[in-house]
Each structure stands twice: as structure tokens, then as C-alpha cells.
Amino acid sequence: MAKKKVLVLGGGFGGVFAAKSLEKLGRGEVDVELVNNNNYFVFQPLLPEVASSSINSADAVVPLRQLLSNVQVRQAQVMGIDFAKKTVVVMQGARLTPVELKYDELVLALGTAVDLSRIPGMSDHALTMKDLTDAHMLRTHVIGCLETADVTAEPEVKQQLLSFVVVGAGFSGVETVAEVRELIRRALPYYHNIAPDEVRMHLIEYAKRILPTFPADLAEYATTQLRSQGIEVLTGVGTKSATSTGVDLTDGRKINSSTIVATIGNGPHPLVQMLGLDLHWARIKTDRFMRVPGREHVWALGDAALIPLIDNPQEDPADYATQTAQFAVREGDQLAANIMATLNGKEMKPFAYTSRGSLASLGMSKAVADVYGFKLSGMFAWLLWRGFYLSFLPGFAAKFRVGVNWLLNSVMPPNIVQLRMPPPATRYIHFWKGDKVFEPGMLIDGFYTVINGAFKLTIDNPETSEHFEKVFGAGEHFGERVLVKSELRTGLVEALEDGLLLFIAQKDFTRFATAFPFLDQYFKDYIEKTFGGPGKAFAPGSTNQQKPKLAKTS
Numbered sequence: 001m002a003k004k005k006v007l008v009l010g011g012g013f014g015g016v017f018a019a020k021s022l023e024k025l026g027r028g029e030v031d032v033e034l035v036n037n038n039n040y041f042v043f044q045p046l047l048p049e050v051a052s053s054s055i056n057s058a059d060a061v062v063p064l065r066q067l068l069s070n071v072q073v074r075q076a077q078v079m080g081i082d083f084a085k086k087t088v089v090v091m092q093g094a095r096l097t098p099v100e101l102k103y104d105e106l107v108l109a110l111g112t113a114v115d116l117s118r119i120p121g122m123s124d125h126a127l128t129m130k131d132l133t134d135a136h137m138l139r140t141h142v143i144g145c146l147e148t149a150d151v152t153a154e155p156e157v158k159q160q161l162l163s164f165v166v167v168g169a170g171f172s173g174v175e176t177v178a179e180v181r182e183l184i185r186r187a188l189p190y191y192h193n194i195a196p197d198e199v200r201m202h203l204i205e206y207a208k209r210i211l212p213t214f215p216a217d218l219a220e221y222a223t224t225q226l227r228s229q230g231i232e233v234l235t236g237v238g239t240k241s242a243t244s245t246g247v248d249l250t251d252g253r254k255i256n257s258s259t260i261v262a263t264i265g266n267g268p269h270p271l272v273q274m275l276g277l278d279l280h281w282a283r284i285k286t287d288r289f290m291r292v293p294g295r296e297h298v299w300a301l302g303d304a305a306l307i308p309l310i311d312n313p314q315e316d317p318a319d320y321a322t323q324t325a326q327f328a329v330r331e332g333d334q335l336a337a338n339i340m341a342t343l344n345g346k347e348m349k350p351f352a353y354t355s356r357g358s359l360a361s362l363g364m365s366k367a368v369a370d371v372y373g374f375k376l377s378g379m380f381a382w383l384l385w386r387g388f389y390l391s392f393l394p395g396f397a398a399k400f401r402v403g404v405n406w407l408l409n410s411v412m413p414p415n416i417v418q419l420r421m422p423p424p425a426t427r428y429i430h431f432w433k434g435d436k437v438f439e440p441g442m443l444i445d446g447f448y449t450v451i452n453g454a455f456k457l458t459i460d461n462p463e464t465s466e467h468f469e470k471v472f473g474a475g476e477h478f479g480e481r482v483l484v485k486s487e488l489r490t491g492l493v494e495a496l497e498d499g500l501l502l503f504i505a506q507k508d509f510t511r512f513a514t515a516f517p518f519l520d521q522y523f524k525d526y527i528e529k530t531f532g533g534p535g536k537a538f539a540p541g542s543t544n545q546q547k548p549k550l551a552k553t554s
Ligand SMILES: Cc1cc2nc3c(=O)[nH]c(=O)nc-3n(C[C@H](O)[C@H](O)[C@H](O)COP(=O)(O)OP(=O)(O)OC[C@H]3O[C@@H](n4cnc5c(N)ncnc54)[C@H](O)[C@@H]3O)c2cc1C
Pocket: 009, 010, 011, 012, 013, 014, 015, 035, 036, 037, 038, 041, 042, 044, 045, 046, 047, 048, 076, 077, 078, 079, 109, 110, 111, 112, 129, 130, 171, 172, 269, 271, 301, 302, 303, 304, 323, 324, 325, 326, 327, 328, 359
């Protein structure tokens, strides 16, 4: 009999453990192929430890090919599924070439996406904590804040740089705030101009208490522990909006901060949303065997799926599998067994699993654990947390590296090397009324288009007695004059009301404007008309030749 092809989409906990079990249970009977956009599996529970430098970035991930030696692994982006033709379209390679893959059985394990769109400004200004890049970016960003805070002479700038906000106090939010605190605490002895009491950390939770999946007394213990480390725990309050300079809370408070980390907003995967499947709570509805109703030979598991734990489930989350690695792993095993049962005409088993408990690390060698009904806290819970995740981490090499890293990290100084990642060349930036966009003497950065709000440009040049004022509204732009003339900023731009700008970095904007003669001419005419005097076209290769003015230093 010809081998059946099982295609698994997604290489997280659900996809990897399903593929691993299929490889074992179906050897000789099925060909298993797994598609994932990265060539590695991310052990998400360890991401906060990457952010704090407790372990190296590469140690929270495992190469899929080493994890699944008898599975065909394909690094590609899933773009679409044709259920009628039983095909999946993926894009692969540097040029993103489309490839069509056939399947006999299809497993959907694409996880969820972060959706922050309900809070204005949040998706443009918050860092997230979902994959390896996020954890790496957070670490880089925090170290960058310490670097600048140590040398700035402007108290307001320093205060903003040393204020850190984590939104959401589920276990990923709690572990993230605790790990960032730990990184800063261990790094501060190397930043001689920052006093420990200048650092402010905030954990913001909309619910009445943190860690909603833990018993109330453990959540209380965790709150006390976090507060004792100087973390302000704000419960019963949400975030209304975010800008480049802070967050606006639902109780009217504003927190100035250069660092917002959002661990909220678990939304549906964009592809899952487009598939025309029956979704509930933004998850794919399945039956108890993890089959997707109405679609033959299609299965779903992990965070993307809503798997009932009982017959006739009600509108109660407890009636369904939870979105945790613990469940995804067990779902993977059961789903593989069910696929093999259908292929062999045997009876399938419904998915049933009861959580063994939860663990959350609180930093400073403390944790809370609710395991098999036993409630633990403090150092013993922390050792259990470490032991549990070490045993859970797939592959000996990964376990060994993480274990050694933990050991070294406990006796060595923290790694505060900042491997910088350039910010996106084009991005939205939100401003509150009174915020400064740029000031005279700053190095030119790029071009700004007003999406909404009003921004006032003031130029006062004592050398030339030049005085100029203009208010820019939606659809208007500023910042191009000095780009054309290759100078430092000469003007001050302030937000007259809350507003949103689209920013394009200097190099990209100049390239774009140079490539289109009509744009080049447009800016030449615009500058002549707006600022007077002859305009100047974007000279190819024009760069900033001027030396920056000395910034204030301590
Ligand atoms: C910071 C953090 C800490 C956590 N801590 C714990 C914990 O302590 N205990 C616990 O039980 N759970 C924890 N979780 C939850 C747990 O990690 C998830 O429940 C689990 O990862 C879900 O597995 P999944 O396979 O459904 O999704 P994921 O692990 O998200 O995997 C989905 C995979 O699909 C890939 N993918 C997505 N779209 C595409 C596409 N279009 N093409 C190709 N590939 C694609 C992704 O890259 C990813 O590899 C934590 C989560 C986070 C974020």
C-alpha cells in the first residue's frame, strides 16, 4: 500500500510533538513533512530568560532537523490551503518562490498571533514576547536604555529611559518583568551614573489580581515578592494608549517610559482567520478527536485549536484544552495516534488531559508552583521550576547548554553586550500633545508624514535671523528640507495635540525620492514654495557632511 502523506503546518510544541509521534507510530506507513517559517523550534517558556541574559538566545531554540530526524522539515512560510484539492501553498527560499504541497492528512499547528490593535499605539510602540527575536530585541533595548541613561544630562530623558512597563500579568508577563528586573539589577554596578532607586518597573494587569491561573494565595505571594524587588504591581487597571514616550492608563494615569512590553493580545493567526473555518474565541473549533468539522482529513491542535475536554462543552473555558505547552505536547501525541487509527481503520480516542499544575519564576531565585495540587513558593519552587523546564526541554544538547548557562550565569557577571538591531526603516510613531519630535542640532533621521494630529515646526536661527513657523496637519509632511540640504536639524517640531506620524528613515527616503524624477522635482518645488530661496534636488549620494553639534553630557 502507498504511504500516506501527513503534512504538519507549524513547528511549535503542537506541531513538533505531533510529528515526532507520527514518525514513531507510523514508521513505514506514513511520510511526515513539517513546515515552519524558521528552521528551529522555540521553547517559549525560556524566552524571558533570554531577555535577561540568563541563557544565550540560541539555547532557547532547537534545530527542527535535529529534533525530527525522520521527518522532512521544510523551512517555508505557509500562505494558503486549498481543502478541496488537498494542497498547501508555501513560499520558500530567499526569493520566496511559491511551492504547492499535497497532503492526505493535514495538521494545523500554527499557534496564535499577537493582536494589539485594540489599544491605539500599542502595536507600534510595544515590544512583544512571543519568539526568539522578541526576547533578543527586549534584551538589546533594555541594555540600550541603560547605556543612554548613564550618559544623558537631561533628567527627563533619564527618567523615561529608566522606567519599564510590562503589560499583562499572566505567567509570561510576570516572568518577563521579573527577568528584566534581574538583568537591570545585575547590570547596574557597571553603570556608575545610575542609582538603583532611579529605576522604575511597572507591571500592569487589567484583572483584579496577577497570575489568574494560579490559586489566589500564590498570586498574593508573587505580588509581595515582585513588590519587594521594587516592581510596582498595578491591578484592576488597563492601558488606554501607547506612544513613543509612555502609556496612558484607564484610571487616567500616564507612565512615561521608553520601554513597553505587551504580553497581552493573544489573537487569531492571520492565515487561520482566512481559511473559512469555524472559529470560536479566535480558535479553530475541533471535535474531541481534534478533527476539524466540515473539512475531511484536517486536524488542529495547540494554541490555534479549541479542543473540547468533555462532550457537549458550554461557554466555559474550563471545558476546553488550555493554551499551554503542557497541553500542546499531549495533544500532539493523541492526534498522531488518532491519525494512525483512522488510517488503519481502528477506533480513535478523544483527547482528555488534566493539567498537572503551573509554575512561574519570580526572579531572585524565587518562584510559585501549583503542582498536583501542592502549593509551593520561594526557593524550592524556583529549583522545581528550573528542574521541570530542563527536563521538558527537548534534546540532550539543549538541556546541557541551558544547564551550563544557568550555572555560569550564577557565578559570572551578566552579559551586557548590546548586539544592536536596526529599527524598521518605515514605522508609525504616536505622540502625545507637547511631545517633541525633534530639536535643533539633532542628527537628521528621516522624513515624517502626518497621519493625524497637528505638529508645529519652529525654526529660529540667531546667525541668519531666520524665523519660521508652520503647523502641519493630516496628509502634510516635514523633515525633508534638511534631508535635501544634508544638514543637521535646524527646527523644533512639537505635537500640538495627540497625533500619529509615519516615519521613513533618511537613507530609504532619499533613495526613493532620487529614483523618481517627479518626486525629486516635487520636493524641490515644495521647499522653494514653503521655505523660500532656491530648492535643491536630492543629489545622488548626498549624505550628511556636517559635524553634529556637541550634545549635552554629564
Ligand atoms: C513567554 C511565554 C512563556 C510561556 N510559558 C509557558 C509555560 O511556562 N508553560 C506552558 O505550559 N506554556 C507556556 N507558554 C505557552 C506555550 O508556549 C504555548 O502554549 C505553546 O507554544 C503553543 O504551542 P503551538 O504549537 O500551538 O504554537 P507555537 O509554539 O506558537 O508554534 C507555532 C509555530 O508555527 C509557526 N508558524 C506560524 N505561522 C506560520 C506560517 N504562516 N508559516 C510557517 N510557520 C508558521 C511559528 O513560527 C511557530 O513555530 C508560554 C508562552 C510564552 C509566549
